[in-house]
Amino acid sequence: MQSRQRAQFVLMLMFALFPTPDRTVWMKERSSHWWEYIVNRNFTDGDWMENFRMKRATFQYLCLELRPFLEKNSNRKCHSVELRVAVTLWICGSGMEYRSIGHLFGVGISSACNIFRETVQAIATHLSPKFIQMPTGRRLQNIVEGFEAKWGVPQCEEAIDGTHVPIIAPSEHKTDYYNRKSFYSIVSQVICDHELRVLHVVSGWPGRVHDARVLAKSNIFQKAESGTLFPPTSRLINGVEVPILILGDPAYPLKPWLLKTFSEFGVLSQAQRNFNYCHSQGRLCIEGCFGRCKGKWQILQQRLNFETEFVPVLILACFTLHNLVMVHNEGFDQEWMDLVEDDRNHIGYQPGHDMRQYDAKAIREAYVQYFNNR
Template sequence: MEWQQISAVLLLCFLWHMWQTNIIQQWAQRERQRTTENIILYTRLVRRLRMTRRRRASRDACDVIALMSILRRARSMWAQPRQSTWWELANTSWEEKDWQKNFRMTRTSFLRLCDILRPQLTRRRARHRRPVPVDMRVAICLWRLATNLEYSCISQLFGVGISTACSVTQQVVLAINRAMKTLYIKTPSEAELMVIVQGFRDRWRLPQVAGAIDGTHIGIIAPAEDPTDYYNRKKFHSVILQGVVDHRMKFWDINVGWPGKVHAARVLVNSSLYSRSESGTLFPRWTERLSDADVPLHLLGDAAYPLLPWLLKPFPEGGGLTRAQVHFNHQLSQARMTVGRAFGRLKGRWRCLLHRCDAHISFVSHIIAACCVLHNYCETANEEWEDEEAGDEVEDFADPEIGHQANRGRKIRDAIDKMASSDFSATFKVCHKVSPDLP
């Protein structure tokens, strides 16, 4: 009985085990099938996402290409079309007097100026527009310098944009300074100095004069930094142009940019002209024996400058001057008027210096230097210009003397005064014989 029970129990356990094994296998098979289905679904999903991204990227690329083509079609017009009829008419039909009146030089000088600046101003042709021709660039700049006209008016005259007129003016100004400044503003050679000295001697009977020096104010907009330094005694903001001219009113040395409040003597002492003169490298060591002094080459200045061996100024005004000293002061003043007339002619030609210069303070010096170069260019070409303006002298009060140099300067001035007084006495005697009524 016991054995039968045991057999029945074992049979039941075997049957239970077989049943459990079959269930597990079926479950495992179902799980494997489900996993395979999931993998297939995931793979299909990934492929579908990739295809969607590719289609979207392709569609975006097409949109970008279409947008670029639209922008390219809209960008085909780089500048607003303007009429340049005025410039074309002026360039083809103006006579010489019209060119000289408006551009401050004859057509021949204008074309030669264009040839000089052509390497600096030639621009490549852009894809969608032509560059502004060189002759128009030079004309725009000269018109701005000569009239101080606003860029909005210049753009209408020449048929260019306002920003183009402004940038062209700046480019031409820089080109003038780069290509022409060292050619037209330079220390005279020995041969040129001989002509200058002889010119002052023949016209004003003053020996050993190599030039006249003075300064003038150029009005500017009050700068953002230190505006009070530029506010001069004439109640406007300015920078100082110090210039040295020969007997033909041509500049051979300039110093530009000092604030209008600075004294003329300080501008001189801080210039390269002063350092070269003090070191003896400015002029050749030519001297002329007058009375008991060897007179070197020197400049003529007004009372604002110090008395130096190479820089003479008038005797101090007062009641103690002799007739010969008064005559000497008159002769020196007449000779020194050369630099005043040069400033007047400079501002008369280039009226951007006569009125307030609206350029930025960092660019004002470039404009002034370019105007001085063009002034010499016109004077060299014998361009006539009669519309001279009165120059604003920097200072008119006397500057204290500079040590022992003043003593030597006085000796040289006294020697020249004795020579001038002898000439004056001879002239006075002749005049007295002709006109006995003279005092």
Template sequence: MDTDFSQSTGPGNLDIMVVMGQVHAVECQFWARETSTDWWDCIVLQVWDDSQWLRNFRLYKGTSIELCDLLSPALKHKNTKMRAALTVHKRVVIALWKLATPDSYRSVGNQFGVGKSTVGAAVIQVANAVTELLLSRVVTLGNVQVIVDGFAAMGFPNCGGAIDGTYIPILAPDHQGSKYTNQKGYFSMVLQALVDHKGRFTNISVGWPGKVHDARIFRNSGLFQQLQQGTFFPDQKITDADVEMPIVILGDPAYPLLPWLMKPYTSSLDSSQELFNYRLSKCRMVVECAFGRLKACWHSLLTRLDLSETNIPIVITACCALHNICEN
């Protein structure tokens, strides 16, 4: 006998059909598709050694656990009636894998046995946690004398850092594509960074559209205000040829020449100016190398970040903090 379910008039009819065997009751269960986590549970956690962890997650296993402990206050979730929460460790390494590789959200989800939306959520959650809890601890000036001594050994006296900007490719924001198109012709957001003698970030500014000039970004940054007021570095001057020289930073020709910002000589040069440019360039290349290592480590910064305009600066900032953790 055919049964027309559209004719049911209330829950009473459904109860009767369950008893008659025409409809089968379904037990409540976690709201999740059947996925395999064997690779994570049995291979990564049990078999991989430190070299494999470093190659794939950019951190040693022990360091990743320490990172999880630091981020746990912001990432610890509870199980619900609908689904079991991912562990903090698994959420962190999912984010690290996605940031370190050009893999798609679907591909990363298949690797770890989660949905692609879970991967996207993990990236933003971890990036937010790193920015809120670790940024001020790892992206910091540190020991100024060690930095000055480091640059002096490279040939430039009383130098506290090298500054530059780099383009981070992004998808074109809605109705704003023109202002994000940089001079190289692609959509981007600018990362401005000051680095020490070892290429660790000591100050960053993220979020300006790619069309904006480096000098404008610099003049509107908090770093510029601190340097102008003399509060970023200690008041530590040296005297050379009867000229007092404060701690300076080094920039390329795009930056303005200031008492505390040195840039190369241009036009025809004599031998002393050529030597000055050589030493400045040698020390300034530290920031270019830092950008290279940042993008080589976190490959997502080499591809177009498919995130909202609000989340892109958070992810870039988190990658800078993770860069310093890796460098240390």
């Protein structure tokens, strides 16, 4: 008993001689001075374009569009919608790591990660149907006319190609993601118009999958084969009825609705080589689309260290931002927005016209003669 009392006395003496210091700081102090005062009060439109990849007015429009969806998350109430969108744009534009983003904007690393993922998901889910859509009506006709005027290819509505976004080797099925260019990737199929605006995106396929297979499994292929992708409008070119079609590289199959070049492995005539050159000129738009999007949203050029399910969401969000910036910086096309509701629920035309009436080889030969006679 005495030993217990002695031990208690020793403990009380220790607490008296060595008191526990009061805890005055429960978390690391962070500063949002740069965002709140430097950016919001002093950044010019040039600064916004350089750092956030869009002008302040476009940024404010994006915040307005995302506000109803981002504010639903009560866990982020302490961070404004403007800060969340700014963090996301900065990461997409620079690929900066969360730690540096946290220091820059005055948020924690885990907060920066959650903010980025939530905002990217909101852009991909709620804004992509509004800014990425296949054209109909007068807008489609404007694109057809624009392709001929700008790229010299008549009766063309769009160009198609695949692009690889590098990723860290996934833990499962990694060989499926190792592409022919010798790196791990996720491939995305993109269709764009003559002004480099994205019309359709299919993303999420492992990098090893061939472009032709991605197309064959997409709803674009099914609609085109059934004659419901474009209206039944044809044009006589060198005596051949030509429907509205898509430009594709040699990786794709030759179809009445898909015009591809001749393989360079064969012996080509001068007329065929000239056709390939004119065709490649028309396809410059899809290369320009990829270059412009990846140049602006540089995260797509880095090896992405996300789970494979999130990467397609991020890719779709970046292409959505690509279109949003183009629409706002090059003039707002009201017809684009007027067609949102119709195009979102109905892409294609009913009833379908019979594509069997068109001969793919004859169509390509008609273009050979058309380009050769110009």
